[in-house]
Amino acid sequence: MDLINHLALGFATALTLQNLLYCFVGVLVGTLIGVLPGIGPIATLAMLLPTTYALPPTSALIMLAGIYYGAQYGGSTTAILVNLPGESSSVVTCIDGYQMARKGRAGAALAVAALGSFFAGTVSTVVVAALAGPMVEFAFKFGPAEYFSLMVLGLIGAVVLASGSLVKAIAMILLGLLLGLVGTDVNSGVARFSFDVPELTDGIGFVAIAMGVFGFAEIIANVEKREHREVFTDRVGRLWPSKDEFRKAAPAAVRGTLLGSILGVLPGGGALLASFASYTVEKKVAKDPSEFGKGAVAGVAGPESANNAGAQTSFIPMLTLGIPPNAVMALMIGAMTIHNIQPGPQVMANNPALFWGLIASMWIGNLMLVILNLPLIGLWVQLLKVPYRWLYPAILVFCCIGVYSINNNTFDVYMTAAFGVVGYVFYKLRCEPAPLLLGFILGPMMEENLRRAMLLSRGDPTTFFTRPLSLALLLMAAALLVIVALPAIKAKREEAFHEVD
Amino acid sequence: MKIRNPKNFWSGVMFLALGLFFALFAQNYDMGTAQRMGPAYFPTVLGALLALLGLGIAIGGLAREGHDGRIEKFHFGPIAWIIGAIVAFGVLLRPAGLVVALVALVVISMIGSHEFRWKEAIAVSVVMGVIVYLVFIYGLKLTIPVWPAFIGN
Amino acid sequence: MKSTERIADCGSKPNGERRIAAAAKRFAVTLLLALAPLAVLAQYPAKPIRLVVPFPPAGATDIVSRELARHLSERLKQQVIVDNRPGAGGALGSDIVAKSPPDGYTIQMATSSTHAIGPLLNPKTPYDPRGDFTPIAHVANSPNVLLVAPNVPANSVKELVELLKRSPGRYNYGSSGNGTIVHLTSELFKAMTGTYVVHIPYRGTALVIPDMLSGQIHLLFDNIASALPHLKDGKLRALGVTSRERSPLLPDVPPVAQAVPGFESVTWFGVFGPKGLPPEVVQRLNGEINAVLKSPEFVERLRALGYEPAGGSPQDFAALLARDTDKWAKLIRERKITAE
Numbered sequence A: 001m002d003l004i005n006h007l008a009l010g011f012a013t014a015l016t017l018q019n020l021l022y023c024f025v026g027v028l029v030g031t032l033i034g035v036l037p038g039i040g041p042i043a044t045l046a047m048l049l050p051t052t053y054a055l056p057p058t059s060a061l062i063m064l065a066g067i068y069y070g071a072q073y074g075g076s077t078t079a080i081l082v083n084l085p086g087e088s089s090s091v092v093t094c095i096d097g098y099q100m101a102r103k104g105r106a107g108a109a110l111a112v113a114a115l116g117s118f119f120a121g122t123v124s125t126v127v128v129a130a131l132a133g134p135m136v137e138f139a140f141k142f143g144p145a146e147y148f149s150l151m152v153l154g155l156i157g158a159v160v161l162a163s164g165s166l167v168k169a170i171a172m173i174l175l176g177l178l179l180g181l182v183g184t185d186v187n188s189g190v191a192r193f194s195f196d197v198p199e200l201t202d203g204i205g206f207v208a209i210a211m212g213v214f215g216f217a218e219i220i221a222n223v224e225k226r227e228h229r230e231v232f233t234d235r236v237g238r239l240w241p242s243k244d245e246f247r248k249a250a251p252a253a254v255r256g257t258l259l260g261s262i263l264g265v266l267p268g269g270g271a272l273l274a275s276f277a278s279y280t281v282e283k284k285v286a287k288d289p290s291e292f293g294k295g296a297v298a299g300v301a302g303p304e305s306a307n308n309a310g311a312q313t314s315f316i317p318m319l320t321l322g323i324p325p326n327a328v329m330a331l332m333i334g335a336m337t338i339h340n341i342q343p344g345p346q347v348m349a350n351n352p353a354l355f356w357g358l359i360a361s362m363w364i365g366n367l368m369l370v371i372l373n374l375p376l377i378g379l380w381v382q383l384l385k386v387p388y389r390w391l392y393p394a395i396l397v398f399c400c401i402g403v404y405s406i407n408n409n410t411f412d413v414y415m416t417a418a419f420g421v422v423g424y425v426f427y428k429l430r431c432e433p434a435p436l437l438l439g440f441i442l443g444p445m446m447e448e449n450l451r452r453a454m455l456l457s458r459g460d461p462t463t464f465f466t467r468p469l470s471l472a473l474l475l476m477a478a479a480l481l482v483i484v485a486l487p488a489i490k491a492k493r494e495e496a497f498h499e500v501d
Numbered sequence B: 001m002k003i004r005n006p007k008n009f010w011s012g013v014m015f016l017a018l019g020l021f022f023a024l025f026a027q028n029y030d031m032g033t034a035q036r037m038g039p040a041y042f043p044t045v046l047g048a049l050l051a052l053l054g055l056g057i058a059i060g061g062l063a064r065e066g067h068d069g070r071i072e073k074f075h076f077g078p079i080a081w082i083i084g085a086i087v088a089f090g091v092l093l094r095p096a097g098l099v100v101a102l103v104a105l106v107v108i109s110m111i112g113s114h115e116f117r118w119k120e121a122i123a124v125s126v127v128m129g130v131i132v133y134l135v136f137i138y139g140l141k142l143t144i145p146v147w148p149a150f151i152g153n
Numbered sequence C: 001m002k003s004t005e006r007i008a009d010c011g012s013k014p015n016g017e018r019r020i021a022a023a024a025k026r027f028a029v030t031l032l033l034a035l036a037p038l039a040v041l042a043q044y045p046a047k048p049i050r051l052v053v054p055f056p057p058a059g060a061t062d063i064v065s066r067e068l069a070r071h072l073s074e075r076l077k078q079q080v081i082v083d084n085r086p087g088a089g090g091a092l093g094s095d096i097v098a099k100s101p102p103d104g105y106t107i108q109m110a111t112s113s114t115h116a117i118g119p120l121l122n123p124k125t126p127y128d129p130r131g132d133f134t135p136i137a138h139v140a141n142s143p144n145v146l147l148v149a150p151n152v153p154a155n156s157v158k159e160l161v162e163l164l165k166r167s168p169g170r171y172n173y174g175s176s177g178n179g180t181i182v183h184l185t186s187e188l189f190k191a192m193t194g195t196y197v198v199h200i201p202y203r204g205t206a207l208v209i210p211d212m213l214s215g216q217i218h219l220l221f222d223n224i225a226s227a228l229p230h231l232k233d234g235k236l237r238a239l240g241v242t243s244r245e246r247s248p249l250l251p252d253v254p255p256v257a258q259a260v261p262g263f264e265s266v267t268w269f270g271v272f273g274p275k276g277l278p279p280e281v282v283q284r285l286n287g288e289i290n291a292v293l294k295s296p297e298f299v300e301r302l303r304a305l306g307y308e309p310a311g312g313s314p315q316d317f318a319a320l321l322a323r324d325t326d327k328w329a330k331l332i333r334e335r336k337i338t339a340e
Helices: A002-014 A017-035 A041-052 A057-082 A088-140 A144-161 A166-180 A198-202 A206-223 A243-264 A270-285 A298-313 A315-321 A327-338 A345-350 A352-384 A388-407 A410-429 A433-456 A468-500 B006-028 B041-063 B076-111 B118-139 C002-010 C015-043 C060-076 C088-098 C112-121 C157-166 C181-193 C208-213 C224-233 C279-293 C296-304 C314-335
Strands: C049-053 C080-084 C106-111 C133-148 C172-175 C198-201 C219-223 C237-241 C266-274
Touching (some): A002 A017, A017 A041, A017 A057, A041 C060, A057 A088, A057 A298, A057 A327, A057 A352, A088 A315, A088 A352, A088 A433, A088 C208, A144 A433, A166 A433, A166 B006, A198 C088, A206 A388, A206 A410, A206 A433, A243 A298, A298 A315, A315 A327, A315 A352, A315 C208, A327 C060, A327 C296, A345 A352, A345 C224, A388 B076, A388 B118, A410 A433, A410 B006, A433 C198, B006 B041, B076 B118, C049 C060, C049 C088, C060 C080, C060 C106, C060 C133, C060 C279, C088 C266, C106 C133, C112 C181, C112 C314, C172 C181, C172 C208, C181 C198, C219 C224, C224 C237, C279 C314
Parallel strands (some): C172 C198, C172 C219
Antiparallel strands (some): C106 C266, C133 C237, C133 C266
C-alpha cells in the first residue's frame, strides 16, 4: 500500500543520525521555550533561522517543527504548575490542570498531558499521512460564512468553560469579545479603542492579558492569604496517575484527538478552537460535571490531546497548500522558501523524502518529548515544594522578562500589570477568566468573518443559512445552546419551586 | 436597600460600566449599515448587550442571595507591592539595566508577603540574577540591557 | 586660545616670535578641526550598531535585515545587531529611530509602508518620513504579481480589463488589509483601467488563497515568492507583474504596464538613519551596503524571498522616496482612500 511505502521512506529519512540529532535539539529547545512564560516559539525560530541555512532542508525543517510542538508541551507544563498559559491552546489546561497541581496531583496532570499528547501525536501523524488529500478538500469547503458559524458554535460552547454562574460567564465572553476588538480593524483600517497609544493599534497582546489575568492575579490572591497555608499541598501523592485517573483520562484523550485532528486542518484558526471544544465535550459527557474546574483529569487529557492533534494536522494546509494557519507556520514556510523549496502540492511529488521525512519526524519528536518530559515531572514537582514566598518572585521575574522580550517594549509589562489588577478584581467578584480569554481569541476572527461573508454576499444575511455547511454549524450551535442552557433553566425552576414552598 | 449578593451586584455594575464604555466610545467610528458594517457596529451591539446583561446581574445581586455572595476583604498590601514591583521593573529596565530592575522586582514584590525577611529577599535576588543571566542573556541572547545605561552597553 | 596666548606671553620672548608661535598654534588647531571628521570616519564604527527592524521577528523584512546585518558586521568589523520593535504597522520602531541621536549607531530598515504609505494614511503618525530621517541606501524591491482564480475567464491583463468592464461590481479582489500596499496597488489598477472590483480585506494575503481556490475571490496582487507554489500547481494564474520589467522569478509573465501604460507598484526596502547624520557616516554605510548587494550569497537569499536587489546612492534613494510618496498621495487623494 502506498501509505506504507511513504511511511517507510519517511522513517528512513527521519532516522538518520543527523536528523535524529536535530529533532532532539528542536524539541529540547522548544520545551524550554514553552516552559518560559512569555517567550514563544516565534522569537526563537527567528533567532535560529540563520543557523538553519547551512543545514540540509530536511534537517532544518525537522528542527523547526520540533521547536513548534516542543513549545506546546512546555506550555502545558507552565499551565499546570503555575497557572500561566504559554499559548492560547494552554488556557484550557490551566483550568483543571492547575487545580490538580494544587491538590498534589501535579505529577499525574503532567503525565496525563504528556501521554495524551503523545497518543494524539501518533494518531494524527497517521491521519496526516493517510488523509492529507481529503482533509484539504474538506478545508476548502470552509469560507468566511462557515468560519463565522463555527466560531458561534465555539463561543456557545465556551459558556461551559465556567463552573459558576452561567450569566456571568456569558458576560465575561462578551467582555472578552470587546477586548479582542481593540486594535486595527481589518476591514476599514481604523484603529479602534487605541486612545492614540501606538502600542495598542495592534491590539492587546494575548500574552499580556493571559499572563495578567491568570498568572499575576493568582499570585496576588495567594500572597494575600494570611493563613500560613502553602499554595501547593505538602501531600504530594504518587507522581503517576492512578488507575482511576487513567480510566477517566483515556476516553477523553481519544475524543480530544478526534476533535483536534478535524479542527486543526482549518487554516482559518481551527486549531485554536480544538482545546476549548474538547473541554466542552468532556464536561458535557462526564458522569460528574461538578468535578470540572476543581481538578478533573479529563479536563486535562482531552484538551491536551486535542491541541497536540490540532498542531500536527495544521501542517496539512501548510505542506499541501502553502497556507500557514498561524504565525509559526508562516515562519516555516519562510524557512522552506529560503531553502528553495516551495510548499504546495508539488512538495509531495518533488520532494517525497522531505515531506514524508518531516511527517515521520513528527512522530519521533513526540516520542522524544514524552521521554524527555516524563522524568522531568519529578523535577517539576520538587520545584513546587519550594516555599511559595520564594517561588512567586521567581515566577514574576520570568514572566516580566518573557513579556518584555516579545516586542522589546516595556509597555507590554505595564499592560500585563494592569491586567493583573483586573484579574484580581475578577477573582474577588468570582468572574471566571477562561470564557473571557476564549471570547478574546475568537472575537476578532468572528467579526472579520461576519463582515467578510456579508461583503462577499453583497449584504445578504441569508448567506449563513443558504450555504449548507454554515447552516449545519448554526443548527449545531442552536442545539448546543439548548444543551448548555437546560441545566441552568432546570436549576432556576427548582429554585423557584422552593421559594414558592 | 440591602445588597443581598455583593459579588453579583458589583460584577453587574462592572459589566454595565464596561459595556456602556465600549458602546459609547465606539460612536467615534463609523456605524455603517447592517449590510456593510462599519467599525463601530460590532462594538456597539456587543457593548449594549454587555451593559444589559450587567444590569440584569446587578439587579439579581440586589434581589437574590444565592450562596457565597460576600466579597472577601480586599487586601491592598499584596496587590500594591506586587503590581508596584512589576511597574518598577518596567520603569527601571532600560535606564538601569536588567540587574537593577530584577533586584527591584524581587525585593519589592517580596515585601508584599507577610513573611518578608531581608536576608531571603537578597538571596532570591542573587539566585534569580544568576539564573536569568544564564538563561536569557547567555543562552537566548536576548537584546536586553544588563547594566545601567551610563556604564555603557 | 586665550590661555595659550597668555602662556606664550608669560615667557619673556620678543614680540615677533610670540606672534609666530601664536599663529602656529592657531594653524595646528585649525588643522586638527579639519581632520576631525576624518578621525570620525576612521573610527566609525567604534561600537556595535543597532539596526532597528520595526516588524516582528521572522517576517520577510526581518529575515532580510538579519542577513544584511550579518554581512555588514563582517565588512564593518563591528557587530550590527538587529533590534525588533514591532507595532503600529512599523511606526513604533521608525519613531524610535527618528528620535535617536544622529551618530550612526542607530539605523533602521524601512519599507514603503513605513515611510511612504503609512504616514499618508495616518495623520497621527508621530514622525515625518522625509524630514526626520536621512536616507542611507535602497536595499531591495519587491514587486507583486496579479493572480486570478481558476474561475476567471481571462488569460491576459487585456482580457481581464475587458471582462471587468463588462460586469462592474461582480468580481472581488483580496488584500492584506485596508491601507496596505496590496490594497493601494489594486486601487491604482482600478483607477488606471477604469474598472470596479469589490475590495475584500484580509489579515495578510495567505488567507486569501483558500477563498481564491474555492472561487469566492477572483483577483489578488500578491508577493511573488508566496505566489509561486500556487502558480506552479496550475490552479492560480499570473497575468502580470507590477514592476516595469519582467521579474527573473517569473520570466514568462509580462509586466502589467504592457497592457496598462504607466502602471507600476513596487514595495521598496531601505536603510534610514535619523536626520542630521554626518555625510561621512552615510557614505560609509551606503558603500558597504552596496557592496553587500553585490555578494552572490546575499542576492540569492533576496531572490529566494521574491525580492530584487536595488542599491544606489543616498540621493537616488531620497529621490525614490519622494517619487513614491507623491504617486501614492495622488492616488489616495483621488480615490479618497482613508484609514477610516
